[in-house]
Amino acid sequence: MGYIFEQEIEQILNTVRAKTIGEGENITLRDILGSSTHPGLKAYFRAEVEKFLEDERSREIRSKRFPYTHPEASSLQRQIDLVLVQQYQFPQEEFVRVLDEAVHFQFNYLCRPQWTLLNYIVGERRRIPVSEIERKLSRCIDYQYFPELIRRYCIDKGLAEVTYEEFKTLVERIDAEIVARHTPAELAAMTRSLLQFVDFGKASPHDANNQPTLPTNAVIVFFEDKRIDTVTRRLEFERDQKNRMMLTLPELASVLGEVLTDKLAPVVEAPEVPEPVESIPPQPVPGNGQMADQKKEGPADQGESAGQTNANFLPGVVDMFTPADVKRFTKSIFRKDSMAFRRALEQIELLTAWDATSHFLDDLFVAQSVDPFSREAVEFTDRIYARFFPSRDRTTP
Template sequence: MFEEQINFLQEKIRINTIDSNESIILRVILESNIPQCIKVYFRARAKSEVNKEKENVLRSPQLAYNNQDVIALQNQIDLLLLHNYQFSKEEFYSILEQGLNFSFNYLVRPQWTLKEFLLQKSQFLSSNEVDDHFQYCNDYNYYSIIIKQYFESKDPNYQLGFEELTQLLKKVDIEVLSGHTSTELAKVFQPIFKLISYSNNENIEEIKIPTKAPILYFEDKGMTTIATRLSSERENGLREISLPQLATIIERIKTGNNDFIAHPEIFKEEKEEEVKIIIQKEEPAVQFQEINSQLEEEIDLRTENYKTEEIYPTSQPLPPIFTLQEKSQIIRLLFDGNEHECDSFIVDVLDSIDVQSADSIIQSYFEESNIDVNLPVSIKFYTTLKDRYILLRSV
């Protein structure tokens, strides 16, 4: 169904990343102008390889691997290893093909794909496997959030079988989508349009995809009324469909108002500035704190009311954490424009009792706010804030 689009995407992504080179590192992929779902897929593969390498390292009980400073430094080393993970040309092409096929399957038939992907050759799914597998999924984040919460309500050793997973996925969709308007239902299916828009540079509201795709999507979710109507429209000549057309058909089904027409304007996307992940090629982990050094462009978040002021040495003031541009982007994209909430959150992180607590606060906020941790702005915020925490504890 999407063979032509997949082939075109493969070539365009190749040109924008590895091109004619023999290899490429993950950092270059993450900074490239390619679909986010493909960046996420490559990152997950690289992280899997880094974790395998760590498992093979022999650790002597005489060495203090559980020391907080050692853990903090090891986390920085792991991040550098991850972002500098090198894919050969052959490996890159293979993973790219797998990533595109997985993305199209997941975006069109999420329940079916998750059942196949989460269980794979196993009959049962553990909590750790859920975390590992969902690293490959960029969209429909509500699945991972609710399934992880489900595991948290169970015994730590609890395992999920096929039938239970099937029922859970159905329940998730019913609870999440039952109150959606026609426009909201169409927008949930928006990621596939967004992926295809990368291949032809059209605005998302102008993109048309095979009508078979939303038919499969709504069949996958058990919304047979919508799927049946779309099948009828397809038989009557509607071979391709746009987001506005999809919203129009859904609204006519839900209300019976056959005069309704969805306006394309409501599907227009706001263009977001890209934030580069600032990790220098040869930069050692101990120098992470030097990333933000342009003092004339930066803003100091500390005030006399902040508890964290006590841990700043008065004779050696530290540079501010983020530049004005970085902070503006963080407030807009991660805190819904609430500067006070952003500042308070930063203080809470910096006042954590240890690096694990700081890490937990950031991760919990991302999960509770349904923020994509693989976005460049998320990675920048996470790594820079953790680096500052570690630096403060070392002065």
């Protein structure tokens, strides 16, 4: 990375261990998902277990005499797999190994997403199947414009595989378009996910106004990855000449405002990125010690096969529930915690693809200790499903 963030990473590792396995001999994925650890790490653990199960399934010998692909059999298999995944047990040693991988992956992805996507998804191969890209993207829950638009590109082009050069250019183009559509203040706000991850491990002190801070070196890496040289040079000057080793988001916004114009021009050509990039709205920079509310909209319709819907035409989640529904689901799923119910709906509102939403619901039911196959959970899931596919019944094969 050019810089070593051993202290930040070690403190995050210690925080997660304390919030999860502690000194225990083992821990289930269900308990990890139900803990207060960082969502990105939960996604990594879940994806790892799903990969374990997928590998085990690939070694099974199944007779062609039995209709394993029958809709009812497939539905039951998915339910069984969900239980198996959630009840997977990590021994202490394996947990520590996967956690170390997860924290390093998340830190790299948040600091330098272009570099991480290219090296993690494609690596040294010359081409990669789209199915594998899709599976690996499940670990990337921040910067949703990357997974959303990569999927959209593959679907629109009807690709079965992507070459190294094509993927590299696509990722660069996506990021360049995002940069071009954001003001300096909004670019500063894009580091919020990185700041929250660092702050999660209490790796850096807050400033005198109790605002969370980021290591200046981490911010330099962030903008190096985006190839905005004027910003990296200015940040290096702030660090070396003014001894500013930590920055708050408002301070970063002020620095960017001094060196950038209101909009930046895209710097990478082709392949064409789907137009929905510009539907991602600006994110306000927090001030006065308060973190601003983060609202995102996703790309436009990718087609029902992808479970992707134009965020501009998605019905509001809150509007899908009557007062009676709110009362009932608050009691049956959220333990009479109306604020928890409201927060869940606000988080669902940010999701623009059914695949990501279904994972969120799985984690929600785990966190609330709710049977995902109970009548209330199924009804709640169906209600959210109808937001993406209003003309389809989720129970229909």
